[in-house]
Structures are given as structure tokens and as C-alpha cells.
Amino acid sequence: xxxxxxxxxxxxxxxxxxxxxxxxxxxxxxxxxxxxxxxxxxxxxxxxxxxxxxxxxxxxxxxxxxxxxxxxxxxxxxxxxxxxxxxxxxxxxxxxxxxxxxxxxxxxxxxxxxxxxxxxxxxxxxxxxxxxxxxxxxxxxxxxxxxxxxxxxxxxxxxxxxxxxxxxxxxxxxxxxxxxxxxxxxxxxxxxxxxxxxxxxxxxxxxxxxxxxxxxxxxxxx
Amino acid sequence: xxxxxxxxxxxxxxxxxxxxxxxxxxxxxxxxxxxxxxxxxxxxxxxxxxxxxxxxxxxxxxxxxxxxxxxxxxxxxxxxxxxxxxxxxxxxxxxxxxxxxxxxxxxxxxxxxxxxxxxxxxxxxxxxxxxxxxxxxxxxxxxxxxxxxxxxxxxxxxxxxxxxxxxxxxxxxxxxxxxxxxxxxxxxxxxxxxxxxxxxxxxxxxxxxxxxxxxxxxxxxxxxxxxxxxxxxxxxxxxxxxxxxxxxxxxxxxxxxxxxxxxxxxxxxxxxxxxxxxxxxxxxxxxxxxxxxxxxxxxxxxxxxxxxxxxxxxxxxxxxxxxxxxxxxxxxxxxx
Numbered sequence: 001x002x003x004x005x006x007x008x009x010x011x012x013x014x015x016x017x018x019x020x021x022x023x024x025x026x027x028x029x030x031x032x033x034x035x036x037x038x039x040x041x042x043x044x045x046x047x048x049x050x051x052x053x054x055x056x057x058x059x060x061x062x063x064x065x066x067x068x069x070x071x072x073x074x075x076x077x078x079x080x081x082x083x084x085x086x087x088x089x090x091x092x093x094x095x096x097x098x099x100x101x102x103x104x105x106x107x108x109x110x111x112x113x114x115x116x117x118x119x120x121x122x123x124x125x126x127x128x129x130x131x132x133x134x135x136x137x138x139x140x141x142x143x144x145x146x147x148x149x150x151x152x153x154x155x156x157x158x159x160x161x162x163x164x165x166x167x168x169x170x171x172x173x174x175x176x177x178x179x180x181x182x183x184x185x186x187x188x189x190x191x192x193x194x195x196x197x198x199x200x201x202x203x204x205x206x207x208x209x210x211x212x213x214x215x216x217x218x219x220x221x222x
Numbered sequence: 223x224x225x226x227x228x229x230x231x232x233x234x235x236x237x238x239x240x241x242x243x244x245x246x247x248x249x250x251x252x253x254x255x256x257x258x259x260x261x262x263x264x265x266x267x268x269x270x271x272x273x274x275x276x277x278x279x280x281x282x283x284x285x286x287x288x289x290x291x292x293x294x295x296x297x298x299x300x301x302x303x304x305x306x307x308x309x310x311x312x313x314x315x316x317x318x319x320x321x322x323x324x325x326x327x328x329x330x331x332x333x334x335x336x337x338x339x340x341x342x343x344x345x346x347x348x349x350x351x352x353x354x355x356x357x358x359x360x361x362x363x364x365x366x367x368x369x370x371x372x373x374x375x376x377x378x379x380x381x382x383x384x385x386x387x388x389x390x391x392x393x394x395x396x397x398x399x400x401x402x403x404x405x406x407x408x409x410x411x412x413x414x415x416x417x418x419x420x421x422x423x424x425x426x427x428x429x430x431x432x433x434x435x436x437x438x439x440x441x442x443x444x445x446x447x448x449x450x451x452x453x454x455x456x457x458x459x460x461x462x463x464x465x466x467x468x469x470x471x472x473x474x475x476x477x478x479x480x481x482x483x484x485x486x487x488x489x490x491x492x493x494x495x496x497x498x499x500x501x502x503x504x505x506x507x508x509x510x511x512x513x514x515x516x517x518x519x520x521x522x523x524x525x526x527x528x529x530x531x532x533x534x535x536x537x538x539x540x541x542x543x544x545x546x547x548x549x550x551x552x553x554x555x556x557x558x
Contacts, residue, residue, distance in 0.1 A: 009305025072340065079276065079344035168331050168341075170295065178303040181296040182310075185452065185508070 002193025005183045015179070018172035019201050025089060025171075026158040029096035033157075034150070036097065037104020044105060045112040055105065062102035068163050070095045075167040092164045100157055107149050111142040144220045151213035155206045172198055276345035277474035280483050283348055288327045291317045292347035295332035299508045300353045312504040313351040316370060316471075319496065320349070323487060339363050342474045349484070350472045357467070365475055367484040368522025369468030370497055375405050376443030377460040378431075378450050385438045386459040391416055398436035400427050405440040408464045444517065448508050461516060468524055485522065492521020 006012050044055045075091035078084045086094075115138055123133040165174040176198045183190045283289050293313050294301035301311040309317075309330045321328035331347050338354060341347045342364045355373055356366045377397075379385040391397065396419045399406040409416055419436050421427035428449075431439045439446065443461055450456045471488075473480045491497070497518045501509075509517065 005305075010307065011305050014307055072337070076337075076340040076344045076346075079346065085344070085346070165332070166334050166337055168292075168333060168337075168346075170332050174295065174332065177296040179305070181298045182302045182304055184298045188452075 002180075002187055002190035003197070005179055005187050005190045005194065006197060008183075011179050014175050015172060015197065015201065018170060018175035019205065021089075021169060022158065022161045022164075022171040022173075023205055025092050025096065025164060025169075026154075026161050028093050029100055030154050030157055032093070032097040033100025033104045033153075036101040038108050040101060040105035041108020041112065044109040059102050059106060062099050067095060067099060067160055068166060070098065071163060071167050074098075088164070088167045088169045091167060092161070092169060096157055096161070100153065103153050104150065107146050107153070108142070111145045112138070114145060115141055140220070144217070147213050147216055147220075151209055154209055158206055159202065172201060275476065276343065277477040277480070278345065278348055279477065280479035283326060283480070284324065286326075288329050289321055289324060289349070290329045290331055290347040291321070292331045292333040292338060292341045292350040292352055293317060294335075294352045295330075297353060299504050301351070310504070312371070312500055313353060315500045315504050316497070317349070317351045319491070320484070320487060324483075338472075342472060345474055348473065348477075348480060353469055354472050355467050356470050360472075363475060364472040365477065365481050366470040366472050367481055368488045369470040369519045369524055370488060370522070371469040371519055372517055372524065373467045373469055374443050374465070375408055375440055375460075375463040376446035376458050377438050377440045377463060378446040378456050378458050379438040380434075381455055381457045383437065384457050384459040388413055388416065388460070388463075391437060393417075395437040396435065398427050398431050398439040400424060400441060403441065404464075404467075405442070409440060412464070444509070447513055451508065451510060461513070466524070468519060488522045492523070495520060 006015065040055065043051050071091065074095050075086060075088060078086055078091075119137055119141075120133060123137045128136065161171060162173040164171055170178075176194045180191045180194050278286070293309060293311075295303050295309065297311070299311050301309065301313045304310050314330070317328060317330070331341070333341055333347070333350065333352050335352075338350050338352055339360060342350055350364070353371075354360075354366075356369065360366075377385060377388070385391060393415070394417075396417045397409065398419045398421065399409060401420045401422055406418065406420065409418060419430065421430060424445075427439065427441075430436065432453075438459070439449075440463070441449075443458070443463075446458050447461065450458045471484055473484070497520050498514065501514050501518050505517065506514070
């Protein structure tokens with residue numbers, strides 16, 4: 001089955017170290033994306049024409065450009081064009097935050113706009129001021145609407161970090177490929193076992209996040 | 223009581239963020255705009271040759287005490303990582319010798335087929351020793367040193383119906399190739415009558431060949447030889463076909479001090495038959511004794527030279543992840 005190759009030397013430890021690299025990059029990027037995404041999303045909901053145009057362009061760039069191209073541009077492009085040599089991990093965090101911020105902002109904007117105007121009007125007629133309206137009426141609803149979608153985004157970001165192998169970062173999937181290839185002759189069927197273990201590792205990483213989301217959704221149901 | 227605390231904190235934070243955002247106006251938006259512009263200008267500028275040199279000269283490398291060498295980390299037996307996390311293989315054996323003779327510590331960088339040129343163009347590695355086939359196209363972007371290995375096309379077929387010459391292929395027979403490889407280009411150009419069966423990945427080509435859908439399989443000779451050795455029912459009828467390409471170390475364009483040093487090193491290592499020793503240490507398990515002279519280039523002197531360079535990388539396609547690599551390279555070029 002190929003599990004035996006994982007017990008050779010410190011293969012399992014290498015795989016876990018690789019997972020650590022993947023998670024480090026994704027969690028730093030997710031944190032940056034949430035903060036910047038919330039701010040940008042609110043700005044977008046203001047419907048200021050300048051902000052709308054800029055954010056549309058930004059969003060389209062993120063949607064059209066494959067993450068791989070962005071990685072190449074940020075990692076190699078900055079050195080070629082600007083002479084700045086970025087660390088591979090820094091480049092990865094920049095790219096994933098660039099992507100995450102755009103998607104997060106769009107989620108925030110969508111959630112904000114989905115609140116009917118009547119809610120604002122009712123709050124004001126109840127005597128709440130603008131800040132109170134957001135604090136007690138709007139934001140709690142936004143959070144609830146955004147949770148499933150943002151969890152989706154976060155898990156997607158974790159999985160997409162496998163692309164960073166293209167700029168020389170050895171993360172969990174790359175370690176897996178290295179192990180399979182190194183044992184190409186000794187255990188030709190190692191691929192199945194190794195990929196199964198990697199699947200489990202990703203599952204262990206993403207599942208608690210899904211659980212958290214389900215818990216929060218339930219908790220804030222009403 | 224408690225159950226709403228988290229929600230309250232979150233709500234408060236978001237309200238705060240909202241307030242701050244409203245107050246500071248478009249500060250962050252313009253920052254975003256800036257970064258977006260920056261990326262697009264990067265994209266347009268990638269093609270431009272920057273004036274400042276990106277590479278490190280021989281003296282600078284020696285002074286720093288460390289050399290960055292780009293190798294494959296998943297191409298057994300050329301460059302791979304063993305179970306203790308150590309880099310191994312034919313390319314790595316040579317890299318270690320270079321580091322030793324230079325008296326510096328080696329920092330191995332795991333490269334992919336599609337990004338090898340970029341690594342050198344940006345000076346992120348000093349040398350690429352990643353099964354790098356010399357092609358005219360690549361030679362415009364990087365400087366190749368003397369070769370240390372031969373690579374050509376090979377054709378493998380079942381033992382009971384070995385094809386020793388392409389003329390033996392009947393009009394109805396099909397030959398299996400992997401899309402985007404040198405084998406495909408070569409056969410289409412030189413043998414337009416042969417029917418090809420194209421597959422995107424190594425794995426699908428292999429399965430199909432084993433199921434007998436084609437009479438032969440054309441690929442890099444290193445790949446087909448290894449395949450025939452691992453699978454007893456098959457034989458490499460044509461071990462060397464078409465243009466003889468070579469594999470050589472590469473350095474950043476213009477890094478003449480390092481290039482000259484490597485060339486000198488390859489020549490002097492030739493005297494002690496270093497690459498034969500390298501073959502015996504790393505490749506013999508895969509290719510056996512028979513192919514030693516076919517594959518090894520000693521002292522940078524190719525026995526049977528051919529100036530014709532293939533237009534495509536051969537080893538990219540030989541990997542199981544060939545479609546990924548091809549995709550990456552198209553993406554990389556479209557990024558320019």
C-alpha cells in the first residue's frame with residue numbers, strides 16, 4: 001500500500017514539517033486577508049464611485065489571474081523589475097493575502113448589501129444612532145451570513161498553498177512527491193499510501209475549521 | 223449569558239473596524255490600488271533586462287561562504303531527497319563536488335522544471351543543476367557550461383515485437399507519446415506518416431502502453447531505459463533517436479567568472495573520470511552498466527555531437543506531472 005515508506009528514516013516527520021509550512025503560510029495569509037478584507041468590503045459597500053472602480057479592477061485581477069501566475073510575478077517579477085529579492089515565503093504570503101483580501105472583501109460587501117434598507121430605517125426610528133445600528137443590528141447579521149462562505153475561503157486557501165512548491169517552498173505535497181519519487185523502485189505503489197496520508201493531514205487541518213463554523217452557525221442561529 | 227460573549231466581541235470588533243474605515247476614508251483602498259499597479263507593472267517589466275547584475279560572481283560566492291544550487295527534489299535518480307531529508311542523485315553528486323572544491327556550504331533549492339530559467343534570471347540561485355537540457359531557446363536566457371550528460375529520444379516496445387527501427391512501424395500501428403515532449407515534436411516533424419497516440423501525463427501514457435494500444439512508446443531515452451529495466455516484458459529497441467541533446471549546468475546570463483570556473487572544474491574532473499564514478503554511484507541501479515557510455519559525458523566532450531537543439535524541454539514531459547509543468551510554463555510565459 002505504500003505506508004511503509006513513511007516509516008523509513010524521518011519521512012513522517014518531514015511530512016509533518018511540510019504540513020507546518022503549509023499551515024503557517026495559510027494562517028498568516030488568512031489573518032491578513034480577514035483584516036484587510038473586512039475594511040475593504042466596508043469601503044466597497046459605501047458605493048463611492050472611485051472606490052468602486054478601483055475595487056472592481058482589483059477584484060477582476062484576482063479573479064482572472066491564476067494564483068500560480070501571481071506567485072511567479074511576485075517572487076521572480078519583483079526581483080527582475082525592482083531588484084527586490086523577496087523570500088519565497090514572504091512572496092507566498094503576499095500572493096495569498098492579495099487573493100484572500102479580494103474574496104473576503106467581496107463577501108463582506110455582499111453580506112452588507114444583503115441587509116434590507118428597512119433594517120437601517122427601523123433601527124433609526126427606534127432611536128439607535130448609526131454606531132448602535134451597526135453594533136446591535138447589522139453586524140451580528142453580517143457575521144452570521146458570512147461564516148459559511150469565509151470558512152469555505154479559508155479551507156480553499158489552505159489547500160491552494162500546495163502551489164508554493166513552484167517557488168521552491170517545500171510544503172507537505174512536495175515532501176509527498178519527494179518521498180514517492182525517492183522510493184520509485186523500492187515501492188512503486190507508494191503513491192497511494194503517501195497521498196492517502198496527505199489527504200488525512202489536510203483533513204485534520206481543515207476539519208476543525210469546518211466544525212467551528214458549524215458550531216458558530218448553530219450558536220448564532222437566532 | 224456566556225454564549226453571547228464571543229458574538230459580542232466580534233460584533234464590537236467589526237463595528238470598530240467599520241468606524242475606523244469610515245474615518246480614515248480610502249487610505250487602505252489607495253494602498254491596494256498601489257499594490258495592484260505594482261503587480262501589473264511587474265508583469266510588463268519582467269521582459270526587460272535590468273541594468274544591475276542579478277548574479278553573484280565567483281568571488282562573491284566564496285566570500286559569502288554559501289552557494290545556492292537549484293536541483294530537482296523529486297526526480298529520482300537525478301535529483302531527489304532521501305528518507306533522511308538529504309539531497310541525492312546524479313546532479314546532486316556533482317553539486318556536492320562543486321561545493322567541496324569551492325570550499326563553500328551548499329544551499330540546495332528545490333526547483334521545478336518550469337521555473338529553472340526564472341531562478342537564474344533573478345539570481346535566486348547561482349547554479350542550476352536540475353537535469354537541464356541545453357536548448358537554443360534557453361541559451362538565450364541563461365549561460366550553459368560544458369555538458370555532463372547525454373539525452374536523446376528512445377523507443378520502447380514489447381519484447382515479442384521489438385521495434386528496432388522506425389521503418390518497421392506499419393501504417394496502421396500507433397506510437398504512444400506524451401504531449402508537449404521532444405518525442406512528439408520530433409516524430410511529427412520527421413515522421414509525419416506515423417500515427418501518434420498522445421497522452422497528457424506519464425501515468426496515462428504508461429497505462430495505455432501496457433494495455434497494448436500502441437506498438438511502441440517514444441520518450442526521453444533515460445525514461446524508456448528505466449522503464450524497460452523496471453518492467454521485464456519490454457525492451458528498448460531504439461536507445462538513441464534524433465538529435466543528441468546534452469544536459470549541462472547553467473548559470474545566470476553573463477556570470478562569466480562562475481561559468482569559467484565550472485568549465486575548468488568539469489575539464490579537470492574529466493581526467494579523474496569523475497562522471498563515471500558519479501554514474502556508478504547514482505545511476506547504475508536504474509540504468510545498469512550498459513548505458514554508462516551512452517549517458518555519461520566526461521570532461522565536457524560529447525562523443526557524437528550534433529548542433530541541432532530541440533525546441534522543447536525533454537525532461538519536463540517525462541515526469542508524471544508533465545501537464546502541470548507544461549501548464550506552469552505557459553502560465554509563466556503568459557505572465558511576461
